[in-house]
Amino acid sequence: MTRADWIGLGWAGATGGLVLALGPSALTLGVPAAAAALLVADGVARPASQVLVPTISRGPARAGRRVALTFDDGPDPRWTPAIAERLEAAGVRGTFFCIGEHVLAHPALVRGLAAAGHELGNHSFSHARTLNFRLTAAMEREVRRGETALLSVLGEGPRPLYRPPIGLRNPSLARVARRLDLRVVNWSLHSRDTFARDPAAVADRVLTRCAPGDIVLLHDGSDRPGADRSVTLAALPRILEGLRQRQLEPVTVSELLAS
């Protein structure tokens, strides 16, 4: 039983008890429904929440001035090599949470990232936006297939870190994470590079908020074809320079966690 299962069991028991004691009413059904909705909303809206799934969203205090830049939804031939090049020009290694389907479509990009010392993480196989509404078996399949795609390209290695699509956590993921001993990694700082049009605004947002231990979310691809990541690409040199001026040292997520 995961913590999410215990919460579910407690919730069902409390709801049943209320209904038995007081009869079904707007109160005895409405309050539990609101509590359940709040829990789901917490797993959706707070990437650092620990309630349903143990989740890593920042480095340990002993990480000093280290931070981690993470890039989701690639690899994408249009953006990933250019983003990696910017990082490498600054002597920085990032963490790329790849979608399994994209890994199989562009294995050379994945090998290139690994050869340059970047970390590769699993971001599910298909990045299905309905993943959170599926049962545990479907969740496990998505996680495993994403991982198999990565390891088929990289060769056998340790189990990659896992970042859930859109950062969403639910009881299914809690069970899969426990079963596979999966480390679930979200972020403490969203660059908002997927919404912003102005690279300077993205860089400013990151640089004004970034603190030691932060895990920063950026994007080098998309689950939808044809996405434009030019804002991320243009913001990146400013971010790297700003971090350097603030004496914040970007490392991979695994390095940050091993600090």
Ligand SMILES: [Zn+2]
């Ligand atoms: Zn994603």
